[in-house]
Amino acid sequence: MLSAQNFGESGKMKEYHYTGPVEHRFSPYAFNGGTVLAVAGEDFAIVASDTRLSEGYSIHSRDSPKCYKLTDTTVIGCSGFHGDCLTLTKIIDARLKMYKHSNNKTMTSGAIAAMLSTILYSRRFFPYYVYNIIGGLDEQGKGAVYSFDPVGSYQRDTYKAGGSASAMLQPLLDNQIGFKNMEGVEHVPLSKDKAVQLVKDVFISAAERDVYTGDALRICIITKEGIQEQNIPLRKD
Amino acid sequence: MQHLYRPAAFVSGKRGSSSTKMATLAVRRVPLGGFSFENCKRNSVLESEANKVGFSVPTARKTGTTICGVVFKDGVVLGADTRATEGMVVADKNCSKIHYISPNIYCCGAGTAADTEMTTQIISSNLELHSLSTGRLPRVATANRMLKQMLFRYQGYIGAALVLGGVDCNGPHLYSIYPHGSTDKLPYVTMGSGSLAAMAVFEDRYKPDMEEEEAKRLVRDAIAAGIFNDLGSGSNIDLCVITKGNVDYIRPHDEANKKGVRRGELEGVRLTGDYKYKRGTTAVLSKAVNPLDLELLEESVQTMDTS
Numbered sequence: 001m002l003s004a005q006n007f008g009e010s011g012k013m014k015e016y017h018y019t020g021p022v023e024h025r026f027s028p029y030a031f032n033g034g035t036v037l038a039v040a041g042e043d044f045a046i047v048a049s050d051t052r053l054s055e056g057y058s059i060h061s062r063d064s065p066k067c068y069k070l071t072d073t074t075v076i077g078c079s080g081f082h083g084d085c086l087t088l089t090k091i092i093d094a095r096l097k098m099y100k101h102s103n104n105k106t107m108t109s110g111a112i113a114a115m116l117s118t119i120l121y122s123r124r125f126f127p128y129y130v131y132n133i134i135g136g137l138d139e140q141g142k143g144a145v146y147s148f149d150p151v152g153s154y155q156r157d158t159y160k161a162g163g164s165a166s167a168m169l170q171p172l173l174d175n176q177i178g179f180k181n182m183e184g185v186e187h188v189p190l191s192k193d194k195a196v197q198l199v200k201d202v203f204i205s206a207a208e209r210d211v212y213t214g215d216a217l218r219i220c221i222i223t224k225e226g227i228q229e230q231n232i233p234l235r236k237d
Numbered sequence: 238m239q240h241l242y243r244p245a246a247f248v249s250g251k252r253g254s255s256s257t258k259m260a261t262l263a264v265r266r267v268p269l270g271g272f273s274f275e276n277c278k279r280n281s282v283l284e285s286e287a288n289k290v291g292f293s294v295p296t297a298r299k300t301g302t303t304i305c306g307v308v309f310k311d312g313v314v315l316g317a318d319t320r321a322t323e324g325m326v327v328a329d330k331n332c333s334k335i336h337y338i339s340p341n342i343y344c345c346g347a348g349t350a351a352d353t354e355m356t357t358q359i360i361s362s363n364l365e366l367h368s369l370s371t372g373r374l375p376r377v378a379t380a381n382r383m384l385k386q387m388l389f390r391y392q393g394y395i396g397a398a399l400v401l402g403g404v405d406c407n408g409p410h411l412y413s414i415y416p417h418g419s420t421d422k423l424p425y426v427t428m429g430s431g432s433l434a435a436m437a438v439f440e441d442r443y444k445p446d447m448e449e450e451e452a453k454r455l456v457r458d459a460i461a462a463g464i465f466n467d468l469g470s471g472s473n474i475d476l477c478v479i480t481k482g483n484v485d486y487i488r489p490h491d492e493a494n495k496k497g498v499r500r501g502e503l504e505g506v507r508l509t510g511d512y513k514y515k516r517g518t519t520a521v522l523s524k525a526v527n528p529l530d531l532e533l534l535e536e537s538v539q540t541m542d543t544s
Contacts (some may be wrong), residue, residue, distance in 0.1 A: 014252065056468075057468045183520040
């Protein structure tokens with residue numbers, strides 16, 4: 001069967017080679033979709049994620065949130081391969097308990113972030129396929145966001161989006177929270193209500209254009225009073 | 238443009254006069270025997286040249302769709318969702334997937350968006366000329382034959398999976414047409430990435446000789462199953478009901494998903510959800526005005542031949 005693939009670069013026909021038996025490899029990873037977002041304020045932090053778990057063109061679950069509570073002041077959002085997300089959160093929980101038992105105090109957000117970085121890097125050559133974002137309060141009670149890549153590189157941020165719709169959300173956050181690309185606008189510090197409203201609006205937009213994001217939005221608001229959760233429905237298609 | 242369309246035979250209006258000239262049934266040049274691969278060489282050269290400069294050949298946008306059709310007592314009902322995707326990003330939230338072929342025949346298209354659009358337009362055009370030549374309303378079987386012969390000629394490279402339905406002198410007909418050129422004539426068909434979800438609904442509730450309302454509900458539910466369970470389909474449900482002498486193109490029949498309402502709009506008060514920018518927010522770095530000095534050299538009027 002003649003086709004474009006039979007012609008080489010110069011336009012002449014390529015020689016026909018029999019390639020022999022082809023080995024099909026098993027892939028240890030799957031992509032389960034999902035978007036995570038974290039915002040740090042003056043005395044609060046917000047971690048939000050959608051609740052859709054998908055694979056290929058199908059939906060596994062409409063109610064699988066990606067925010068996991070670690071301590072009273074820290075929440076982690078994990079998106080990517082769901083198997084690795086579950087294992088990673090189990091490992092973090094175990095390490096938190098070990099720390100509590102040996103040091104008689106709860107781990108701080110910064111300490112959890114540093115520990116997660118080492119956990120991820122220990123699997124440098126067979127990584128956890130997870131995009132992590134930690135949101136919480138630091139020792140001074142100020143909001144903190146730490147964002148990670150799959151092998152453990154991290155930094156402290158004011159806001160960060162991760163997961164399948166991250167490329168759609170991040171520019172909007174840069175503009176609305178970071179006041180980028182705007183002239184002559186007063187840099188008002190972000191209030192808790194404004195931040196929650198922004199997160200809701202931004203996820204509504206992401207659900208419009210990203211097929212992996214939708215169903216519902218889970219928002220975890222972390223203040224010194226504790227962690228408050230909200231559920232908002234999103235598009236289901 | 239290669240053509241066999243001879244205006245004289247039609248302007249005179251007398252079919253008898255065409256007996257002296259060759260009866261024109263098709264407008265394309267009769268294809269030479271075998272397959273034509275003229276463009277393969279050119280395409281591979283273009284691709285390699287593009288890659289050298291660092292560009293990649295643009296990928297076709299697919300519709301990742303749910304389309305279906307059902308034959309009922311007096312005609313056919315065709316249904317489609319309205320989402321077009323480019324990879325896993327929604328490119329168009331409200332595109333129209335039910336295409337016009339002739340006044341009594343419509344066609345839903347899944348697969349590569351450009352392919353379904355152009356294929357249906359080409360066959361629609363040819364079918365209109367054919368219908369003028371025969372003097373009769375076109376038949377669904379004719380459209381089916383034209384589509385399958387074209388798709389087979391391109392050996393599946395035209396990625397168009399179609400659901401063709403219509404009512405002609407022999408009654409209502411429904412066909413499904415695959416990109417390689419095979420067709421099936423059936424009482425109910427589904428195509429696209431959401432076809433399994435839609436077919437599940439059909440297999441549960443289809444009965445022969447349904448009433449129009451029942452058939453519309455069935456098609457609406459089948460497309461809704463595709464919209465909610467398939468990530469490649471979404472947004473609204475379009476329906477097309479074709480009966481003898483009447484076509485109802487209902488777009489949208491059902492707005493299954495509305496965009497989430499932002500709190501600012503709902504309460505009508507200037508709240509936190511306001512994303513309008515004040516004038517001057519975008520920085521103007523520099524401004525340069527170049528007036529063009531133009532001289533009027535000559536003025537002439539050329540009349541068009543409108544006879």
